[in-house]
Amino acid sequence: MQFARKDILDMESLSVEEIRLILDTAESMKEISRRPIKKVPTLRGKTVILFFYEPSTRTRMSFDIAAKRLSADSLSISASTSSLVKGETLLDTARNLEAMHPDIVILRHSRAGAPHFLARHLKSSVINAGDGIHAHPTQALLDMMTVREKKGTLEGLKIAIVGDIAHSRVARSNCAGFTKMGSQVVVCGPPTMMPTGIESLGVSVAPDIDTAIEGADIIMMLRIQKERQKGFLMATEREYSRFFGLTPERLEKARPDVLIMHPGPMNRGVEIAPEVADGPYSIILDQVTNGVAVRMALLFLVAGGARHADVD
Amino acid sequence: MQTLIKGGRIIDPARGIDAAGDLLIDSGTIAGIEPGGSIEPDGDHCQFIDARGKWVCPGLVDMHVHFRQPGEEYKETIATGSRAAAAGGFTAVCTMPNTSPVNDCAEVTRFIIEQAEAAGLVRVYPAAAISRGLEGRQLCEFGELAAAGAVAVTDDGRPVSDPLLMRRALEYSSAFGLRVISHCEELELSAGGAMNEGALATAMGLPGIPCAAESIMVMRDISLARLTEVAVHIAHVSTAESVAAIRRAKEEGIPVTAETAPHYFSLTEKAVEGYDTHAKMNPPLRCEQDRLAVCEALADGTIDAIATDHAPHSELEKLVEFQLAANGVVGLETSLPLGLKLVAGGLLSPLQLIERMSAAPARILGLPSGLRKGMAADIVIIDPEVEFTVSAAGFRSKGRNTPFEGWSLRGRAVLTMVGGKTVYRDAGFGQ
Ligand SMILES: [Zn+2]
Ligand SMILES: [Zn+2]
Numbered sequence: 001m002q003f004a005r006k007d008i009l010d011m012e013s014l015s016v017e018e019i020r021l022i023l024d025t026a027e028s029m030k031e032i033s034r035r036p037i038k039k040v041p042t043l044r045g046k047t048v049i050l051f052f053y054e055p056s057t058r059t060r061m062s063f064d065i066a067a068k069r070l071s072a073d074s075l076s077i078s079a080s081t082s083s084l085v086k087g088e089t090l091l092d093t094a095r096n097l098e099a100m101h102p103d104i105v106i107l108r109h110s111r112a113g114a115p116h117f118l119a120r121h122l123k124s125s126v127i128n129a130g131d132g133i134h135a136h137p138t139q140a141l142l143d144m145m146t147v148r149e150k151k152g153t154l155e156g157l158k159i160a161i162v163g164d165i166a167h168s169r170v171a172r173s174n175c176a177g178f179t180k181m182g183s184q185v186v187v188c189g190p191p192t193m194m195p196t197g198i199e200s201l202g203v204s205v206a207p208d209i210d211t212a213i214e215g216a217d218i219i220m221m222l223r224i225q226k227e228r229q230k231g232f233l234m235a236t237e238r239e240y241s242r243f244f245g246l247t248p249e250r251l252e253k254a255r256p257d258v259l260i261m262h263p264g265p266m267n268r269g270v271e272i273a274p275e276v277a278d279g280p281y282s283i284i285l286d287q288v289t290n291g292v293a294v295r296m297a298l299l300f301l302v303a304g305g306a307r308h309a310d311v312d
Numbered sequence: 313m314q315t316l317i318k319g320g321r322i323i324d325p326a327r328g329i330d331a332a333g334d335l336l337i338d339s340g341t342i343a344g345i346e347p348g349g350s351i352e353p354d355g356d357h358c359q360f361i362d363a364r365g366k367w368v369c370p371g372l373v374d375m376h377v378h379f380r381q382p383g384e385e386y387k388e389t390i391a392t393g394s395r396a397a398a399a400g401g402f403t404a405v406c407t408m409p410n411t412s413p414v415n416d417c418a419e420v421t422r423f424i425i426e427q428a429e430a431a432g433l434v435r436v437y438p439a440a441a442i443s444r445g446l447e448g449r450q451l452c453e454f455g456e457l458a459a460a461g462a463v464a465v466t467d468d469g470r471p472v473s474d475p476l477l478m479r480r481a482l483e484y485s486s487a488f489g490l491r492v493i494s495h496c497e498e499l500e501l502s503a504g505g506a507m508n509e510g511a512l513a514t515a516m517g518l519p520g521i522p523c524a525a526e527s528i529m530v531m532r533d534i535s536l537a538r539l540t541e542v543a544v545h546i547a548h549v550s551t552a553e554s555v556a557a558i559r560r561a562k563e564e565g566i567p568v569t570a571e572t573a574p575h576y577f578s579l580t581e582k583a584v585e586g587y588d589t590h591a592k593m594n595p596p597l598r599c600e601q602d603r604l605a606v607c608e609a610l611a612d613g614t615i616d617a618i619a620t621d622h623a624p625h626s627e628l629e630k631l632v633e634f635q636l637a638a639n640g641v642v643g644l645e646t647s648l649p650l651g652l653k654l655v656a657g658g659l660l661s662p663l664q665l666i667e668r669m670s671a672a673p674a675r676i677l678g679l680p681s682g683l684r685k686g687m688a689a690d691i692v693i694i695d696p697e698v699e700f701t702v703s704a705a706g707f708r709s710k711g712r713n714t715p716f717e718g719w720s721l722r723g724r725a726v727l728t729m730v731g732g733k734t735v736y737r738d739a740g741f742g743q
Pocket of ligand 1: 468469470495547548594595
């Protein structure tokens with residue numbers, strides 16, 4: 001299969017076949033990271049710009065490592081330090097970037113739709129590394145890769161996503177991605193954190209965490225931010241952890257082979273009890289490893305990888 | 313100098329007339345009108361306008377426009393806004409006060425009127441601010457503003473959040489004959505919102521604005537109108553819930569009037585898909601059930617008037633991230649054609665549409681409107697059949713921010729006359 005897509009903007013726009021190709025490619029990329037010399041020449045001569053309007057060490061590092069392992073030249077620009085960005089509109093910045101002829105621009109932005117905007121104005125490929133509360137497709141893909149690796153399939157699995165669904169781009173992209181691949185997704189959280197019409201993403205809403213995790217194959221706990229008290233979204237962290245936190249007792253309701261995921265960084269003792277976070281069910285570190293593989297796969301594919309692969 | 317408009321379909325909602333006939337203009341005023349008959353000119357120097365197949369109507373009145381002057385002349389000026397109005401078939405507009413400086417004192421009101429007179433196109437009636445600087449703290453000098461020519465007061469662009477200020481504005485305005493126009497928005501509920509709250513906003517990852525942010529304040533203002541017995545006019549109604557509240561209030565005899573804008577009866581939130589900032593406005597586009605409720609309210613008179621909320625912006629404000637984009641769309645040059653779609657769809661009769669776009673807003677603002685002998689010849693001739701494609705590049709307005717680009721529409725103004733003077737003539741008409 002040819003990967004014809006210029007940009008990776010959200011999970012909704014990817015087809016089942018494209019997702020499968022990305023995950024398969026990511027699996028083959030994973031092997032590179034295990035070699036003593038973790039570098040292949042595949043993207044030699046390609047320029048990748050990491051453009052981060054929002055601080056994010058983990059995602060940026062993951063993309064940076066992915067680009068370097070494929071021998072691409074990568075360059076980081078962060079909005080807080082760059083004069084390129086200060087006082088300029090996103091359109092100005094896009095035009096400036098275009099003039100440098102990058103092959104791929106990876107954008108993290110605090111506003112929904114910013115990567116879509118950039119993609120409309122750039123000839124280079126745009127990969128969304130998280131836009132506002134909208135989408136985080138590379139996170140969803142690495143989550144799906146991790147689950148598929150552990151469970152052998154995505155079809156027919158019950159995935160419970162618990163936490164602040166309304167303000168989570170990870171939740172949105174995972175809802176769209178997992179349901180597309182045949183999983184059954186159940187979301188749960190305080191009603192204040194449940195966005196209107198979330199069911200339209202093909203997921204169901206559980207009335208409480210026990211119902212959500214009952215018989216679940218995968219439990220994904222979202223990070224709770226203390227600032228949420230501001231919009232009256234929750235009362236206290238203490239109460240949150242009692243009614244919506246993942247504890248060892250609650251975990252007994254899930255399947256015995258349940259796996260626990262978290263997009264990080266975790267608040268141990270708030271949304272997730274320490275013994276759960278660090279316990280045998282946790283695949284949080286596998287997520288990090290697969291993050292690099294998925295991002296290598298995406299860089300490879302949008303750079304026209306399938307065509308170059310025959311030559312290499 | 314006489315002008316005789318011959319053979320048109322004369323539509324005058326003020327008198328309920330809809331009949332073929334002639335209309336004679338002499339020295340800027342209507343000198344004769346014969347629905348169902350014909351007029352022969354008595355002077356030698358008579359100009360004829362062949363209006364067969366056309367509608368001859370009182371000039372349209374847009375009671376809600378933002379002309380950006382003073383302060384943001386790069387978006388629009390009173391002159392360019394007036395040209396857009398004339399091209400859209402409007403002979404009178406009411407300008408909102410959220411300029412820079414705000415129209416909260418007689419000097420600014422007079423400035424607007426002077427600029428409009430210099431432009432010499434349409435009649436411009438300023439709405440002044442309710443509160444100094446639109447800050448919601450101190451009442452403006454309504455008497456001075458009325459004396460300077462303001463016809464209404466509103467903090468449009470913002471709501472009057474303080475219910476006591478709103479109460480006092482209603483009471484105080486009645487001493488000076490100023491209509492109070494309310495932009496209904498509960499700011500705590502709409503804060504941070506970029507589009508209608510619902511499944512689409514959830515899927516797009518955009519913070520939502522619930523319908524309740526509007527309807528709560530509509531209900532508050534209805535209560536205050538009941539309390540003060542002073543009429544309140546609700547601007548840009550967008551939700552089914554607001555419509556229901558206004559309908560109930562009218563049944564109870566509470567003095568309330570309302571307007572909606574063409575985008576609320578023509579579009580739903582789906583127009584923002586793809587993060588199209590040209591479909592971003594406040595209040596936001598809602599769901600199909602809201603659109604249908606607005607249509608129904610226009611038909612049964614619950615919503616009195618169609619007003620554009622013409623809000624020109626430059627690319628600077630629109631070619632940005634959706635959440636950062638300014639609210640507002642231009643409307644003057646598409647309002648009538650979109651209204652005519654409601655006629656084509658059987659929702660409104662021609663007479664009803666023209667009423668919603670001329671007599672009703674004029675009545676609310678206390679302005680003259682109609683085709684009676686002796687009245688100023690503020691007239692629009694409409695070709696209901698002409699088909700065209702909306703192209704913002706051809707707008708007279710400086711604003712290009714329309715969500716209707718590329719739409720195929722049927723019917724528009726072909727000649728607009730203010731006080732007998734032609735202020736707009738379609739290139740293809742009467743040559
Ligand atoms: Zn308004
Ligand atoms: Zn307005």
